[in-house]
Amino acid sequence: MQASRARLEREVVCPFCALLCDDLEVAVEGERLAVRDKGCARAREAFARPLPEDRRPRLRGEPVPLEAAAGRAAELLGSAGLPLFAGLEADLAGLRAVVALAERTGGVVDPMTGEGARAQLRAVQRSGWVAGTLAEARNRPDLVLLVGDGWRAAAPRLFERVLAPAARLDERPRRLLQLGGAPPREPEIEHLPCPEAALAEQVALLRALLRDRPVAAPESLRALADAIRTASYRLLLWATESLPAPAVLVHHLAALSRELNARGRAVALPLASSPGPVTARQLLLWQTGVPDPVGFADGAPEQDPVRWAGERLSAEKAADLLVWIDASGFRPPPVVSVPAVLLIRAGIDPPFVPEVLIPIATPGLDHPGDLYRTDTVVALRARGLRRTALPSAAEVLAAIAGALPDPAR
Ligand code: SF4
Numbered sequence: 001m002q003a004s005r006a007r008l009e010r011e012v013v014c015p016f017c018a019l020l021c022d023d024l025e026v027a028v029e030g031e032r033l034a035v036r037d038k039g040c041a042r043a044r045e046a047f048a049r050p051l052p053e054d055r056r057p058r059l060r061g062e063p064v065p066l067e068a069a070a071g072r073a074a075e076l077l078g079s080a081g082l083p084l085f086a087g088l089e090a091d092l093a094g095l096r097a098v099v100a101l102a103e104r105t106g107g108v109v110d111p112m113t114g115e116g117a118r119a120q121l122r123a124v125q126r127s128g129w130v131a132g133t134l135a136e137a138r139n140r141p142d143l144v145l146l147v148g149d150g151w152r153a154a155a156p157r158l159f160e161r162v163l164a165p166a167a168r169l170d171e172r173p174r175r176l177l178q179l180g181g182a183p184p185r186e187p188e189i190e191h192l193p194c195p196e197a198a199l200a201e202q203v204a205l206l207r208a209l210l211r212d213r214p215v216a217a218p219e220s221l222r223a224l225a226d227a228i229r230t231a232s233y234r235l236l237l238w239a240t241e242s243l244p245a246p247a248v249l250v251h252h253l254a255a256l257s258r259e260l261n262a263r264g265r266a267v268a269l270p271l272a273s274s275p276g277p278v279t280a281r282q283l284l285l286w287q288t289g290v291p292d293p294v295g296f297a298d299g300a301p302e303q304d305p306v307r308w309a310g311e312r313l314s315a316e317k318a319a320d321l322l323v324w325i326d327a328s329g330f331r332p333p334p335v336v337s338v339p340a341v342l343l344i345r346a347g348i349d350p351p352f353v354p355e356v357l358i359p360i361a362t363p364g365l366d367h368p369g370d371l372y373r374t375d376t377v378v379a380l381r382a383r384g385l386r387r388t389a390l391p392s393a394a395e396v397l398a399a400i401a402g403a404l405p406d407p408a409r
Contacts, residue, residue: 012364014364016274018271020378026385057358069356074404075405077107077323078105080321082106085098085109085325086109087111088280088292089274090276091371094369096287098325102296103301111280111310112311112334116239129255129258130258131375136267138161143231144163145177147178163176200245203249207255210256228260234264236268237270269374278373293308322336332351339355340355341355346362361392363384364382367384
């Protein structure tokens with residue numbers, strides 16, 4: 001028997017965080033993938049995760065053909081009063097299929113990424129901010145203020161690719177400061193200790209100092225205000241999903257990004273953890289005109305962060321069916337007491353036995369797919385690296401849509 005030989009794929013897009021690094025080198029040998037260069041620990045683990053032998057869909061834990069699983073999912077959707085489509089970790093084609101199905105069945109679309117993402121949206125809708133891009137963040141700022149330390153988990157290669165890259169267009173010295181969080185391991189980052197619970201208050205104080213208000217503030221915060229005042233290109237960066245008290249904190253950060261532009265330049269760059277919800281928001285905006293969470297219960301798409309919040313709909317059982325999509329294995333589905341249809345990365349064990357479980361392919365590994373980066377200005381095409389018999393999220397959702405009973409069709 002002839003041994004299969006590994007081939008090396010270069011400039012591979014990594015789909016395992018919303019930074020979407022596009023420089024990985026990955027060895028492909030049959031179904032086995034191994035990151036050989038550039039990937040972080042998360043990417044190495046996620047690319048190398050083996051596929052299970054048994055990839056069959058399941059109904060209440062029992063293996064069935066895909067047609068049977070899709071048929072049962074369609075039955076559940078056809079009889080649901082308010083299905084909730086959540087998770088939303090898929091590529092653009094998969095998310096298009098989600099939105100189409102939600103529209104047909106009068107459902108709700110909410111990625112359920114938490115209060116930080118909603119606070120961010122509120123700040124944009126109510127007062128706006130000056131948003132930056134990853135390219136700008138990499139090349140331009142002479143001062144970067146990291147708020148909290150969530151950036152490290154949200155985008156493991158942020159330091160190497162954006163904060164301190166080997167080369168920048170603007171080569172003026174750059175100062176990196178982190179307010180709060182654990183002390184950074186990189187000596188280039190100055191640490192300003194701040195308890196998590198006090199972050200919002202400290203940013204509010206910082207804002208007051210920068211507006212020359214007569215406030216009582218610690219010397220370290222005054223020194224930070226002076227550094228921000230004298231810098232010419234300031235970047236404020238935080239991880240959306242890990243901010244404490246995000247409603248207040250994001251409000252102050254957004255205001256700071258606007259106010260600093262009165263003198264010099266300043267931009268804000270919130271980091272999302274995964275590309276699916278970023279892609280879903282872009283898709284909803286151009287397709288329905290409104291961002292998530294969106295409800296189609298009344299026919300027309302309606303955005304309402306309270307009425308259509310997935311967490312609340314689940315807790316109150318107002319949503320009577322959960323359809324959870326996670327093609328990359330980012331997050332476990334919430335444990336719910338209503339029937340659930342799970343479309344999740346093959347090899348991931350859900351925390352409960354759902355009514356329907358369909359293992360699906362991962363975009364960027366098992367099939368090509370378009371994903372939006374955290375700064376929302378660039379969609380990258382992640383290519384497929386291996387052949388598996390796994391269906392994509394879009395294919396499964398199309399099968400479910402095809403089996404929907406009338407009049408939901
Ligand atoms: S930082 Fe994110 S996109 Fe880059 S290799 Fe790690 S997980 Fe992948």
